[in-house]
Amino acid sequence: EVQLVQSGAEVKKPGESLKISCKGSGYSFSNYWITWVRQMPGKGLEWMGIIYPGDSDTTYSPSFQGQVSISADKSINTAYLQWSSLKASDIGMYYCARLSLVSDGFDIWGQGTMVTVSS
Amino acid sequence: SYEVAQPPSVSVSPGQTARITCSGDALPKKFAYWYQQKPGQAPVLVIDEDSKRPSGIPERFSGSSSGTMATLIISGAQVEDEADYYCCSKDSSGNHWVFGGGTKLTVL
Numbered sequence: 001e002v003q004l005v006q007s008g009a010e011v012k013k014p015g016e017s018l019k020i021s022c023k024g025s026g027y028s029f030s031n032y033w034i035t036w037v038r039q040m041p042g043k044g045l046e047w048m049g050i051i052y053p054g055d056s057d058t059t060y061s062p063s064f065q066g067q068v069s070i071s072a073d074k075s076i077n078t079a080y081l082q083w084s085s086l087k088a089s090d091i092g093m094y095y096c097a098r099l100s101l102v103s104d105g106f107d108i109w110g111q112g113t114m115v116t117v118s119s
Numbered sequence: 120s121y122e123v124a125q126p127p128s129v130s131v132s133p134g135q136t137a138r139i140t141c142s143g144d145a146l147p148k149k150f151a152y153w154y155q156q157k158p159g160q161a162p163v164l165v166i167d168e169d170s171k172r173p174s175g176i177p178e179r180f181s182g183s184s185s186g187t188m189a190t191l192i193i194s195g196a197q198v199e200d201e202a203d204y205y206c207c208s209k210d211s212s213g214n215h216w217v218f219g220g221g222t223k224l225t226v227l
Contacts, residue, residue, distance in 0.1 A: 035216070037162075044221040045154070045162065045205050059214055062120060095161055103168050104209055104216070105152040109161040 002026040004034075004096055004110035011116045012086050019082040020113045022096030029077035030054040033099035035106060036070060036081045040092040050099065051079060086117045121145060121210035125219035131226055137193040139222045141206030144187055149213075151189030153182060154205045156221075162205065166191060196226045 007021040022034060035050040049060040053072040060070070072079040079096055094113045097106035123143040131137045141151055153166035164173050166182035169189060179194045189208075193200055206219040 037218075044203075045156075045207075045218040047207070047216040047218055050216075061215055097162075100167070103152075103171075104150060105164050105167040105173075106154075106162075106207075107164055107167075107173065109163070112161055 002098075002108055004098060004108055006094075006096060006110040006113045009114040009116070011118070013119055014088055014117055015085050016117075017082070017084050018086055018115065019080050020094060020115070022079045022081075022110050024077045024079075024098070027098075030074045032101065034072065034079040035097050035099060036068075036079075037095045037097060037106075038064075038092050039095065039112075043092075045095075048081070048094075053077075053079060086115075088117050088119075090115060091117050121215070121217050123206055123208060123217050123219035125204075125206055125222045127220070128223045128225065131196050131224075133198055133226055134195050137191075137196045137200070137224055137226070139191040139193075139204050139206075139224065141189045141191070141208075141219050142187050143189075143206075143208055143217070143219075145208055145211045146184060146187050146189055148211070149208045151182065151184055152207045153189075153191045154207065155200075155202045156205065157202045165204075193224075196224070198226050200224060201226045 036048040038046045048064045051058045053074040069082040096110040098108040100107040150168040154162040156162040169184040170182040181192045
């Protein structure tokens with residue numbers, strides 16, 4: 001079964017660092033782009049950026065450039081989303097998703113990771 | 120920055136046809152993708168490249184695009200189709216994706 005499994009919910013304080021993960025299975029992880037999408041509580045989807053695990057080529061949304069870091073370790077079929085210093089406004093559900101090989105649609109989604117930032 | 124606009128809500132009775140629109144300046148040259156998100160669940164791709172239905176998506180879901188507007192059509196909407204629907208396309212540079220604000224579909 002093709003799937004993306006994300007790491008569990010996190011509760012952090014402002015200023016702390018955080019790295020969440022997205023592990024792919026059932027397909028050739030290195031050959032598919034992985035994207036990250038934010039959903040703040042009660043709000044819509046926001047595209048954050050995308051990475052190609054094969055060579056770590058990465059593109060960020062201008063809205064998220066410099067705010068987060070996207071990386072991947074193809075040896076363990078895992079992509080990451082990282083913050084060096086969390087803010088209260090980083091609260092939200094974060095989804096990873098796979099980009100289709102034949103279109104620009106995101107065909108497989110992880111279950112989401114909830115990030116709570118509170119002092 | 121590029122924006123994709125959707126109506127906040129659409130309401131239909133069961134069995135009626137629901138139409139959800141999406142407008143964006145890049146749509147004449149870029150495909151629209153539609154995602155369904157039910158409460159507490161991850162999004163699901165229901166329409167690919169303007170009008171293609173992925174495997175497993177019911178035939179009542181279809182899509183079209185003309186000029187700067189794309190449309191998701193649910194023919195004979197069911198109660199289980201109640202969800203938030205998001206349009207997504209790439210911007211004119213082709214390097215970034217943008218989601219619309221989402222449309223809440225009510226079927227009752």
